[in-house]
Amino acid sequence: MTLFIARSPVPGPRSPVPFFAALIDMLFPPLCHLCKAFIPDAGDVHLCSGCLENNSRLSSPLCIVCGAPFFTEEGIDHLCSGCSTAPPHFTAARAAMLFEGTVKELIHRFKYDKKVQLRRPLGILAAQGLSTFASAASPDLVIPVPLHVKRLKERGFNQAVLLGEVLAGHWRLPLSRDNLRRTRWTEPQINLSVAERTSNVRGAFGIKSPCAVKGKRIILVDDVYTTGSTVAECAKTLKQSGAEKVFVVTVARAVR
Numbered sequence: 001m002t003l004f005i006a007r008s009p010v011p012g013p014r015s016p017v018p019f020f021a022a023l024i025d026m027l028f029p030p031l032c033h034l035c036k037a038f039i040p041d042a043g044d045v046h047l048c049s050g051c052l053e054n055n056s057r058l059s060s061p062l063c064i065v066c067g068a069p070f071f072t073e074e075g076i077d078h079l080c081s082g083c084s085t086a087p088p089h090f091t092a093a094r095a096a097m098l099f100e101g102t103v104k105e106l107i108h109r110f111k112y113d114k115k116v117q118l119r120r121p122l123g124i125l126a127a128q129g130l131s132t133f134a135s136a137a138s139p140d141l142v143i144p145v146p147l148h149v150k151r152l153k154e155r156g157f158n159q160a161v162l163l164g165e166v167l168a169g170h171w172r173l174p175l176s177r178d179n180l181r182r183t184r185w186t187e188p189q190i191n192l193s194v195a196e197r198t199s200n201v202r203g204a205f206g207i208k209s210p211c212a213v214k215g216k217r218i219i220l221v222d223d224v225y226t227t228g229s230t231v232a233e234c235a236k237t238l239k240q241s242g243a244e245k246v247f248v249v250t251v252a253r254a255v256r
């Protein structure tokens with residue numbers, strides 16, 4: 001009980017604030033999204049310190065284009081061999097964290113257990129981790145990677161749209177939900193090689209209103225960057241419709 005009352009910034013016997021704050025804490029105690037530990041100072045992310053520490057931020061040295069980490073202790077960012085031999089269609093891609101630990105568990109629960117409330121901690125972690133990248137991009141709008149209508153019906157939501165809403169709100173940018181579309185069904189990428197992934201998504205996207213992306217600097221949002229095949233194909237479609245630059249932002253990056 002002491003913990004509940006201590007949360008109020010302006011305690012006072014006549015003020016309704018401490019009473020209501022304590023009541024709200026009793027009715028809806030602030031719990032960690034993952035381990036359900038009580039967190040009196042939950043903040044926006046609602047993760048306890050233990051779960052937050054079980055995340056690995058991506059840090060330099062990285063590939064200056066695709067953002068792949070080099071896993072060496074020292075060195076400056078430079079071009080990876082993949083981007084130097086076959087430059088992707090996007091200008092640059094960055095992920096806030098490695099796809100492991102807390103973030104991996106949160107993304108699985110978000111997508112497959114349909115815990116849509118997890119868009120907030122995931123979106124905020126991405127927004128905080130990639131704020132410098134996003135502001136340097138000088139973007140005009142945010143576009144989520146689309147799902148095919150069949151998969152959208154199966155899942156009930158597009159995780160990239162929900163994350164895009166959090167990111168667009170955080171960065172005060174307009175969100176374009178349905179201009180970029182999947183125009184044909186593609187098999188799940190999960191068990192495919194890099195080459196198979198690239199051909200699987202080739203020509204799978206289209207733009208409804210090219211004039212809305214013409215000359216624009218776009219932040220393309222997805223949950224996880226694996227090989228980059230999907231975001232590269234989306235970026236190609238956006239560029240063909242006249243987008244000036246496409247910057248890819250994902251919450252996590254899977255490292256093979």
Ligand SMILES: [Zn+2]
Nearest residue numbers: 032035048051
């Ligand atoms: Zn926790």
Ligand SMILES: [Zn+2]
Nearest residue numbers: 063066080083
């Ligand atoms: Zn690269």
